[in-house]
Structures are given as C-alpha cells and as structure tokens.
Amino acid sequence: MKKFIYIVLVLGLFSSCSEYQKALKSEDTATKFKLGQELYDSGKFEKANKLFAQIVPDYRGKPQAEKLMYLYSQTFYKMKDYYVAGYQFERFASSYPKSEKVDEASFLAAKSNYMLSPVYSKDQTETKKAIEKLQEFINLYPESEYLPEANKLVKELDYKLEKKAFEIAKQYDRISDYEASIKSFDNFIFDFPGSTLREDALFYKLDASYKLAINSVEYKKQKRLHAAELNAETFIKSFADSKYMDQVNDMLVNIKEQLKNYSTKANT
Template identity: 45%
Template sequence: MYFCQMFLRIMKKGILVLGLLLMTVSCSEYQQLLKSTETAEKYTAAEELYNEGKAEDSNKKLRKSLRLLEQIEPEFRGKPQGERLVFLLADTYYQLGDYINAPFQFQRFLQLYPNSQKAEEATYKKASSHYYMSPRYDLDQTDTHKAIEELQVYLNEYPEGEFVESANEKATELRIKLEKKAYEIAKQYHHTEFYKAAIASFNNFISDYPGSPFREDAYYYRFDSAYKLAINSFQFLMEERLEEAKEFYKAYKKYYPEGEYIPQLEDSLSEIDKRLQNF
C-alpha cells in the first residue's frame, strides 16, 4: 500500500513537471517565432491561435495571435492573404472585448475590401462594438446613439442578412435605454416638485416615444404633476391649472381605461371637481 501511494505521488509530480516543461518549450517557441522573420510561419501560427482562442474562449491564445497579426499584417498588404489577415486582426480585437480598436479595424477592412464575403459580418460586428460600449442609462448616451446609428446601417444594407434578428434586438434594447433615460429625467422633476418642468418633459416624452413601455407611467405622472401644481397654486392660477389636470386625466383614461393608476386618478379627480365648484 505504501509503495502504491509513493508511486502515485511520483507519477503526479512527473505529470506536473512534464506539463511545466511543455509550457516552457511552448512559450520559448512562441518567443522565437515573434523574433523570426518567417512571415509564412507567423501567419500559420496566428491563424491557429486565433481559431483555438475562439473555440476555447481563451484570451491568452487570442492575445498571442494578436501580437503575430499586428507584426505581419503590413507585410501582406496587397497580397491575396491580406484580406483574411485584416479581418482576423479586427475580429481578434472584437473577441478580446477591445471595443475601441475593433470598430476602427472593421471600418478599415470595409474600406479596403468593400466587396468581401466578410463585409456583412464586419459591418455587424462594427455596430456591435458600439453596442457593447453603451453605458447604463443614467450616463452620457453618445455611444448609445452611435450604436443605434451603426446597427441601422447594417439593417439598411443587409435587410435579409444573417445577423438581422440580433441587430434588431440590440437596437430595440438601446432605444428602450434612451427612453428610460428621458422618462427618469421627467420623473425626477416630478419627485423634486418641479412640476412645470415635469409636465413639459412628460409632454416631450409622450410625443417622442409613442410606443414606449414607459408610456402609461408618463401619462399618469404628467397628470399627477399637473394636479399637484394646480392645488398648490395661487387662487388666480388654480382654476386654469385644475382644468389642465382634468384634460390630462381624460388623456390617460382614453388610452388606458383599465390602467393600473385608475384608483389614484379617480381620487385626484374628485378633489379637482370639488375645487372647481368654488370658481
């Protein structure tokens, strides 16, 4: 039993040493390849590392491929392999999540090879790079607008393309993000009791985003802002503002006759009618 345990320990250590030795040899060969002037060997190794990196989701192999691709890409410009190399370079940035360099490289690919079979994929991934750079809704949305623009370019150029479903899903998600930002800004005015600004913002929101999932909420908070503005107004302004709130109530009821805010609206309407009797 003792000898069996000793044998197993020796075997485990041997396997570990062998693994480390192979890694050392592999790293040494890679470093030699980086220093080599053999572009053909570098091309083959770069493509192998790229394919393995994608298949295994290995950033380490993708980064190794990227270093080789960056070295040899200029050497193949104007040659048959150039098209493949420029695409691989762009897609390696994309696979690594470098969404700053990826769209630039895909754009360069499209300029150099506009008729390539990879043009559709490059157009989509260029747009997707901007999609992944889009921040959460409460931050600056410059990248979101850019992503929507680029996704629309793809959809216009390839209406029956391979990535249409994904592009539409991404574009819809980004539009909802913009809607949420606009809605939350208007709602913040309401919650901080800047009711005039809230009414104006909700008016703009309803006009700009007719199909928004936040539309019912916007109708309700527009009414509630008008109602609270009215009941807190000077007497000479109150009647007109109560009437405006009542119009907003009617607008909500028109589109959402069984909406979730009906109980609150009915309570507020009773107060409005009671106050209007005094005028």
C-alpha cells in the same frame, strides 16, 4: 505518475512560450501568421493579436491579407477592445466589399458600438452612435443572417434612451419642479409614441399637473385645475384598466370638487 504528467505539462508550456517568443523576434512573416492562427484558434487572442500586428503592413495587397485582417479585427473584439474592434471591422468591410465575411464584419463593427453603450443613467452619446451604426447595417444588409440580432440590439438601445428621458422627467417631479416635469413628459410622449413606458409617462404627467394645480396661487389655480382635469380624462381614455386608475379617479374627484368652488363664485 502525477509528477510525470506535471513535468510534461510544464515542458509543453515552456515550449509553447519559447515558440511564441521566437516568433515575435523572427523576421519570417509566414511563421508569425501560422502561429497567430493557431493561437487564435486556441483562444489566446492577445498573443495572436501581437503577432498579427507585426505582419499587417507586410501582407497589405497580398491574397492572404483579407484573412489576416479579418482575424486581426476579431482579436480586438475577443479582447473586448471595442473601440479598436469597431474601427478595424469598418476598415475590413471598406477594404473587402466583396468578401464573404463583409456582412459579418459590418455587423460586428456596429455591435462593437453597441457594446460601448453605457447604462441609461450616464451620457447616451455612445448609445445614439450605436443605433446609427446598427441602422446603417440594417439598411445595407436587409437579407443578412445577423438582421434579427441587429434589430434586437436597436430595440434595447432605444429603450435605454426612453428610460433616460423618462427618468429625467420623473426626477423633476421628485424635486417638485412640476412645470419642468410636465414639459419633459410631453417631450417624452412626443419623442417615443410607441414606448412601453407611455402609461407611466401619462400618469406622472397627470400627477405633476395635479400637484401644480393644487399648490398654485389663487389666480393661476382654476386654469391649472382645468389642465389637470383634461390630463386625467386623457389618461382614463387611454388606459381604462390601468394599475393607476384608483389614484387617477381620486385626483379627478378632488379636481372636480375644487372646480365647483369657481362655479359657485361665478354664480354669486
């Protein structure tokens, strides 16, 4: 019985492959379209894609072209070829602005760019492009069913840019380039005012300004201590219950102790 089932399966597979090969070589566009849809529905996107690619030019301007172009675009997306998928979905949305699939196609075009966004530690050109494309979709289709997901994707991408900028500033602190670290954290705080990393950024900015002041040459030290003191007080006002508070208080105590030396000198 098992042998019989195996033979049936092998024959079925051979028949399916044979039908596909015949369709590839056929001049009958309707046959290619029909089999392409069947292959698409069964999840065989690469085979469907090859058949659709052969007939796209023949259906241009015909009633079936809209459905064909939608399925063709989808095959690239399902195959994770996001560069081409984004391009094809944009073409679809541009060619069929009145289609019932236009907002979905526009969303998937933007999401294809999202899928190309790399990890935060790499160049973020693709991330910025994805944010731009998703924002265009949000502005164009404010009532779309895909709006919640689009907003979620933008939030994820924004955080990736925040994380990139934050880690660059933090890296300056690690290599003891405290002035560059302070400037980078200032830029971060300005560029991402609502960031969830704001508390960390303010702390590491303080940490960098404290280390810069403590390790300064004498003629720069007092001014830098005052700057560090201001950063400490700003942090305390902003995050009174911070996990960093013990460290901040220790720094502030030391800063004030060192500033007393300058008060003593001024009075002698």
